[in-house]
Amino acid sequence: MMKGSSEYYHCKECNFETSRWLGRCPNCGAWNSLLAIDVSERNVKIEKKDLAKPISKLKYTGDEQRYMTGIAEFDRVLGGGIVPGSLVLLGGEPGIGKSTLALQIAQQLIDIVGKILYVSAEESLRQIYLRATRLSVSSELIYLLSENNLEKIVAQMLEIKPKIAIIDSIQIINDSNIPSAPGSVAQVKSCTSRLMEIAKKENIALLIIGHVTKDGGIAGPKTLEHIVDTVLYLEGERFQSYRLLRSIKNRFGATNELGIFQMENNGLKEVKNPSKILLTSREQPIPGTVTTITFEGSRPLAVEIEALTSSSYLNYPRRLTTGVDYNRVSLIIAVLENKIKIQLQNKDIYINTAGGIKISEPAIDLGIAVAIISSIKNLAIPLDTVVFGELGLTGEVRSVGLCERRLKEAQNIGFKKCIIPYDNGQHISKKYDHLEVKTINNINDIVSLLNK
Numbered sequence: 001m002m003k004g005s006s007e008y009y010h011c012k013e014c015n016f017e018t019s020r021w022l023g024r025c026p027n028c029g030a031w032n033s034l035l036a037i038d039v040s041e042r043n044v045k046i047e048k049k050d051l052a053k054p055i056s057k058l059k060y061t062g063d064e065q066r067y068m069t070g071i072a073e074f075d076r077v078l079g080g081g082i083v084p085g086s087l088v089l090l091g092g093e094p095g096i097g098k099s100t101l102a103l104q105i106a107q108q109l110i111d112i113v114g115k116i117l118y119v120s121a122e123e124s125l126r127q128i129y130l131r132a133t134r135l136s137v138s139s140e141l142i143y144l145l146s147e148n149n150l151e152k153i154v155a156q157m158l159e160i161k162p163k164i165a166i167i168d169s170i171q172i173i174n175d176s177n178i179p180s181a182p183g184s185v186a187q188v189k190s191c192t193s194r195l196m197e198i199a200k201k202e203n204i205a206l207l208i209i210g211h212v213t214k215d216g217g218i219a220g221p222k223t224l225e226h227i228v229d230t231v232l233y234l235e236g237e238r239f240q241s242y243r244l245l246r247s248i249k250n251r252f253g254a255t256n257e258l259g260i261f262q263m264e265n266n267g268l269k270e271v272k273n274p275s276k277i278l279l280t281s282r283e284q285p286i287p288g289t290v291t292t293i294t295f296e297g298s299r300p301l302a303v304e305i306e307a308l309t310s311s312s313y314l315n316y317p318r319r320l321t322t323g324v325d326y327n328r329v330s331l332i333i334a335v336l337e338n339k340i341k342i343q344l345q346n347k348d349i350y351i352n353t354a355g356g357i358k359i360s361e362p363a364i365d366l367g368i369a370v371a372i373i374s375s376i377k378n379l380a381i382p383l384d385t386v387v388f389g390e391l392g393l394t395g396e397v398r399s400v401g402l403c404e405r406r407l408k409e410a411q412n413i414g415f416k417k418c419i420i421p422y423d424n425g426q427h428i429s430k431k432y433d434h435l436e437v438k439t440i441n442n443i444n445d446i447v448s449l450l451n452k
């Protein structure tokens with residue numbers, strides 16, 4: 001900006017700033033997108049209480065106060081509950097259940113925190129009321145507001161002084177001081193920054209709901225995710241009943257936790273034993289299926305992996321995966337072809353994880369390999385057998401972390417036999433009743449075990 005100038009120009013499309021007007025934005029190339037913004041110079045006076053302090057003079061307790069919602073799956077993902085004054089961003093596809101979850105959280109917290117403000121910029125009060133009635137949400141301490149003007153929302157927050165405010169959704173909120181449409185980069189950034197300022201000043205915990213783009217990311221600038229304290233994603237197929245709540249960023253806890261819910265007529269219900277829902281209830285073993293134990297955060301999960309191999313009449317056989325990494329599956333196929341001489345170059349191969357869960361942990365490598373072997377050899381794996389281990393390019397089966405917790409989960413579910421890496425087997429500290437543990441060093445060993 002030029003010295004002495006009282007305005008600058010701001011691109012409503014890409015957030016670019018310049019000191020003079022241009023017909024075309026030099027950053028994004030948009031025409032007539034530069035808007036004049038008035039700037040008033042002001043001298044900042046720093047009071048004594050606002051001076052930076054030496055770290056040795058600060059005294060804070062290690063335990064943070066948190067609002068426990070009583071929804072164990074939600075609290076686990078957050079790291080123990082909602083921290084007062086924090087900003088939680090909840091993203092997900094339309095219709096996945098974001099507003100439903102927010103209303104249920106509000107109902108659970110009224111006895112703990114008192115006043116809660118629910119702001120809906122997309123729906124009328126009648127629409128919110130109908131959803132709340134279906135979810136059995138009713139309290140004089142839950143205030144509903146249908147408004148998209150930022151100034152009015154801030155005024156309501158300062159008047160009601162809630163302990164928790166829910167904003168549904170941030171892409172519809174409009175700041176009249178920014179000359180651009182709601183949902184633009186400038187609007188989302190400005191509205192979130194203003195709400196954060198009020199939340200930190202008044203110690204209000206904010207739950208902000210955000211839309212997602214076609215690519216699955218939260219709509220708006222990436223700055224939005226940097227501003228907030230926690231970023232959560234609610235995932236799942238709209239036409240299936242299960243929903244997965246993941247933490248992508250969390251300043252107050254771990255970022256690898258997973259919460260599992262089931263959508264019912266009266267809202268989202270916690271899934272107490274997710275391993276049960278991820279396993280099929282068939283009575284007879286079927287070739288191409290095997291069970292493995294993976295970890296999502298601090299929780300072990302038993303997941304069924306399915307493989308299907310069929311003759312291909314294409315020059316390039318199909319390789320399709322659902323729930324597992326495509327490149328990882330390609331490496332496993334190459335190892336099987338090279339080390340145990342299975343002919344797969346003329347086979348279409350399809351890999352799927354039952355229940356729609358996505359797994360990126362290397363510990364499922366052995367499960368994928370066994371499922372492919374089972375399918376190509378038409379060999380059914382017993383229903384009471386579980387496998388896990390990481391597969392190296394030379395064919396060795398490498399050890400994985402948290403082995404004993406995986407074995408305990410397998411025992412609790414009722415498995416009778418477990419195939420694990422040799423190194424893990426040498427460090428098991430106790431024996432497991434009714435669970436036979438077999439160890440292997442190399443992928444070649446698995447063939448002899450499966451034939452027994």
